[in-house]
Amino acid sequence: MKADSNKFPELNKTKFENRGKEFKLGVPVTNAITIGNSVAVGFGDGTVRIFRSGQISEVIKAHSGVVLSISKDGEDILTGGDDGRFLKISLDGEIKEIANFGSRWVDHVTAYNGSLVCTSGNIVYLWMPNKKEPKLLEHESTIGGVAFDSKGRRLAVSRYGGVTLWKKDYSNKWSSSNLIWKGSHNKVIFSNDDRFLVTSMQENQLHFWRLKDKTDSFMSGYGAKVKSFAFVYDSKFLVTSGSNEAICWPFDGNGPEGRKPICLPYVGNKPVTFVEPFPNENAIFTGLSDGSVFLSEIEKSTNTIIIRSFTESEVTTIAVTEDCSSILIGDIGGNILWTSIWDEEEK
């Protein structure tokens, strides 16, 4: 792995690029997860690399195919691959295989306080802390996404026809209820205050349920599938990709029904491919299909700064360290920028 500082013409570089490190790895970046002040990055060749301030780890040969999904369990990285393996990887690079499904892919992984979850096909495999054998939660169709709520008591599983909401009672028994909406549901997330559940769909739209009364509605008008979406820290906004602007839906009060989103435009008018909220602020990092990345305040769209200039490869991941000191940007062309966010940053 070599740093290639000649990648971008000097003139076009931002101050973030100038003071950061750029890597031209040539392997698609598929996903990333922040663990404290480190960022673990998954790649299309099955490797995982860990970025820390001042140092970058060796290449960890985790999967033989694509790292399809990444999450964390405490200080450990969890990955699922198209080689059918579900792995736990320590920050030192030690790999432990939790399960192996052979030619069946591990599509999604997540965890909550030692409870580990992966999905393969239509089954959720759930390992309770210190249990060797997983509990199997079966669904009618292949699982599009999986998410714990903030307390780890509910597990949302999106699929064709809606979401199965699994609930754990105090004796650790899981029971399910269904949130129904026609069509195929992909990624699913809870709002940070657990009041809403949002899914992206095969159609160019998002669906949401208000959990206290199970009312639901949709957010549409997108030109493409919404692949990246997240709530800002206080769940006041849901920020989304899928358009040539970052679309930010208001989720305070009763949610977005009957209200208009805030649309943040960017230079070049290219499709937004990745959004990542800025921790503890109503601000977002927005990655575009041309590789450029911006930071904007949602309610003051004039306050937009460019973080990375274009690379001609769509942004596939943005991760911010827990202390907000550094940001990692990765794209489909295998270009990575790892840089400090603040001018006064001293390492």
Add this chain to the structure above:
Amino acid sequence: MGETNKQVPVTVLTGFLGAGKTTLLNRILTEQHGKKYAVIVNEFGEQGIDNDLVVDADEEVFEMNNGCICCTVRGDLIRILSGLMKRADKLDAIIVETTGLADPAPVAQTFFVDQDVADRTKLDAIVTVADAVHLSTQLSDHHEAEEQIAFADVVLLNKIDLVDESGLEVVKERIKKINPFAKIIHTTKCGVSLSEILNLDAFNLKRILDTEPDFLTSDHDHEHDDDVTSLSFVSDTPLNMEKFQDWFSKLLQTKGQDILRTKGILDFTGENDRYVFQGVHMLMDASPMGKWPEGKERSSRLVFIGRNLESMNLKEGFENCKSA
């Protein structure tokens, strides 16, 4: 369906159980070709398939909420194709094996409907393996068998060593009646050169200009109403574009479920370009395809493959589109 050379070609392999799909797959994978293929299988396990890139999937047919009543797609395919496109090593081709009873329409429609799939991959051809001994019975008993023939760009008529010459002719006639476009290749044990089934670019609109349908002259006496058949129309009189669009879009909207495939080259009054289109049920891919060749007669040709075609007044509808 765009056309960039970055798109990985996808070959769809259909055919009834026992026709020889797995034999063909193993042949493709074991031949020394120096290419990297990914194979998506659905009946894994019966006979081993020796390839490090075999993906096991369950066929999942999803309805789309796009106002198109017969529009279904293969959800598993969308997921797997987008996963394969994240790989660091580039694939030369992807082969999708369908189950014996699968309807090929959702597979084909996936490439029309899903933008990510259409951006990164392209439907190369539908190859149907048919058992020369049992095809006639299967066609009578299972509508899926008819659909697999109707959608085929290539029919691999396998096990021909087990039928006599007259039996072979009967089967071939049956296939041509359903699908005059399909190229029929005779094989025993699926012995076929890979160049005849891979990288055909059969769904490229440009290719439609080169394919001459092989119509039977025989009458259509013995059909049941729900048999799949084909009808074709030719006109030397230019068509009125507005009238044609009006008629054709209404036809697909109301009869799209029965119309399996359409193809056509159209000559519109006042237009210098040839218009080429193809459709799968209600979905269409159409484009002007350059000027008519000089010195050659301009004419419109239109082909339908489907059920109950006789009841759709297609001839009358087409005649009405001619410019006055």
